[in-house]
Amino acid sequence: MNNRELDKKLSLRKIKPTAVRELVLKVLTEEKKAVSLSDLEHKFDYADKSTLYRTLKTFEEKKLIHSIDDGSGTLKYAVCHDSCECNPNDLHVHFYCTRCKQTFCLNEVSIPTVNLPVGFSLESVTMVVKGVCSNCRKG
Amino acid sequence: MNNRELDKKLSLRKIKPTAVRELVLKVLTEEKKAVSLSDLEHKFDYADKSTLYRTLKTFEEKKLIHSIDDGSGTLKYAVCHDSCECNPNDLHVHFYCTRCKQTFCLNEVSIPTVNLPVGFSLESVTMVVKGVCSNCRKG
DNA sequence: AGGGTAATTGCAACCGGGTTGCATTACAAA
DNA sequence: TTTGTAATGCAACCCGGTTGCAATTACCCT
Numbered sequence: 001m002n003n004r005e006l007d008k009k010l011s012l013r014k015i016k017p018t019a020v021r022e023l024v025l026k027v028l029t030e031e032k033k034a035v036s037l038s039d040l041e042h043k044f045d046y047a048d049k050s051t052l053y054r055t056l057k058t059f060e061e062k063k064l065i066h067s068i069d070d071g072s073g074t075l076k077y078a079v080c081h082d083s084c085e086c087n088p089n090d091l092h093v094h095f096y097c098t099r100c101k102q103t104f105c106l107n108e109v110s111i112p113t114v115n116l117p118v119g120f121s122l123e124s125v126t127m128v129v130k131g132v133c134s135n136c137r138k139g
Numbered sequence: 140m141n142n143r144e145l146d147k148k149l150s151l152r153k154i155k156p157t158a159v160r161e162l163v164l165k166v167l168t169e170e171k172k173a174v175s176l177s178d179l180e181h182k183f184d185y186a187d188k189s190t191l192y193r194t195l196k197t198f199e200e201k202k203l204i205h206s207i208d209d210g211s212g213t214l215k216y217a218v219c220h221d222s223c224e225c226n227p228n229d230l231h232v233h234f235y236c237t238r239c240k241q242t243f244c245l246n247e248v249s250i251p252t253v254n255l256p257v258g259f260s261l262e263s264v265t266m267v268v269k270g271v272c273s274n275c276r277k278g
Numbered sequence: 279a280g281g282g283t284a285a286t287t288g289c290a291a292c293c294g295g296g297t298t299g300c301a302t303t304a305c306a307a308a
Numbered sequence: 309t310t311t312g313t314a315a316t317g318c319a320a321c322c323c324g325g326t327t328g329c330a331a332t333t334a335c336c337c338t
Contacts, residue, residue: 018286018334037324048288053325055286069210071265073296074324093253098262112251114232114266119273123237126210127253127266134258157304157315176295187317192296194315212325213295 001029012082013062020047024055025064025079034068034076034094034103070096070103070128078105088124097133104133140168151221152201159186163194164203164218173207173215173233173242209235209242209267217244227263236272243272 006025007017015021027043028035040052056077059065063086068076084090093109096102111127145164146156154160166182167174179191195216198204202225207215223229232248235241250266 016285016334020287049324050289050326051287069208071208095255095259106256109253109255111266112253114248114251114268116234116248116268116270117245117273119276120234120268120270121276122268122270124269125266126269127264129253129255129259129261130263130265131255131259131261134256137258137260155305155314159316188295189297189318190316 001026009064013059013064015058015062015064020051021055021058023047024052025059028059028065028077028079032104034070034078034105036074036076038074068094068103068105068128069126070094071130072096072101072103076103081107086124088122091125091127094126094128095133096128096130097136098130099132099136102133140165148203152198152203154197154201154203159190160194160197162186163191164198167198167204167216167218171243173209173217173244175213175215177213207233207242207244207267208265209233210269211235211240211242215242220246227261230264230266232266232268234272235267235269236275237269238271238275241272 003022006022006029009025009029010017010021023044024040027040037049037053037056040047040056041049044052056065056067060067060077063080063084065077065079066084066086068078070076080086080090089110091111093106093111095104095106097104106129111125114125116122142161145161145168148164148168149156149160162183163179166179176188176192176195179186179195180188183191195204195206199206199216202219202223204216204218205223205225207217209215219225219229228249230250232245232250234243234245236243245268250264253264255261
């Protein structure tokens with residue numbers, strides 16, 4: 001993905017394009033797996049942790065990416081699809097592979113509806129499946 | 140719940156009963172909400188953090204309690220039902236109230252089955268619903 | 279182009295949950 | 309009572325996440 005495309009993606013979400021933001025978005029879009037803050041730190045030796053942190057926060061706020069708590073203790077991030085507003089019906093299942101320790105979006109697997117007890121209201125749902133991914137099972 | 144009952148619960152899970160363990164289990168069984176390590180620290184000024192930590196770990200290992208990652212950043216714990224082996228079919232949905240910041244087991248709400256893409260195997264599933272609990276909606 | 283303002287970035291330090299090593303104490307078996 | 313093992317307490321550490329502040333950069337207006 002070239003810079004013009006990246007800038008367009010940023011602008012669509014009302015995020016001012018900067019060099020760091022382009023690079024972070026590039027990594028996030030090109031990675032098949034969800035990416036953590038420390039992943040980014042290691043990818044860009046020159047960029048500061050807090051800059052990267054704030055970049056992720058900005059992206060998340062503007063719904064360019066969503067965060068994933070896969071239970072590993074470190075938050076991961078992945079790009080939202082273009083029309084995503086992070087509403088309950090935009091949500092999908094995430095998968096954590098216990099072998100390669102990577103986390104993926106299962107974009108095609110939406111979260112089943114759940115019947116709450118009376119009196120409970122629903123704002124959002126997270127669903128994380130742990131197991132072994134197809135790649136690791138093959139290998 | 141008296142000490143004899145607590146000891147029995149511990150022994151059933153092959154955990155040697157000690158004073159600290161009785162107290163921790165007592166708190167865990169009497170609380171309606173899931174309890175964090177720091178919750179325990181504040182409840183027992185005298186008991187050491189690492190002792191409480193190791194107590195929770197022991198309980199979890201022996202499947203007397205299960206841990207809940209509700210996305211708040213701090214792990215919570217709740218007692219398992221007597222016959223629980225923490226298998227996929229023992230799992231239930233957890234609820235995090237965004238108003239009172241408390242986490243509950245919805246023991247009666249089991250986790251729906253989910254269709255994984257081909258090649259993926261399933262070991263466990265976590266499902267956390269965020270919203271407002273019935274208590275907070277009444278108030 | 280130049281000046282002023284706001285946003286972004288970098289640095290350093292901090293915070294809190296989780297975790298570990300090691301010394302001490304309690305307990306149980308011989 | 310002695311001896312070995314498990315539990316506890318204390319201190320320190322690790323790491324992800326977060327913040328304050330200063331330095332830099334981008335942007336807008338004239």
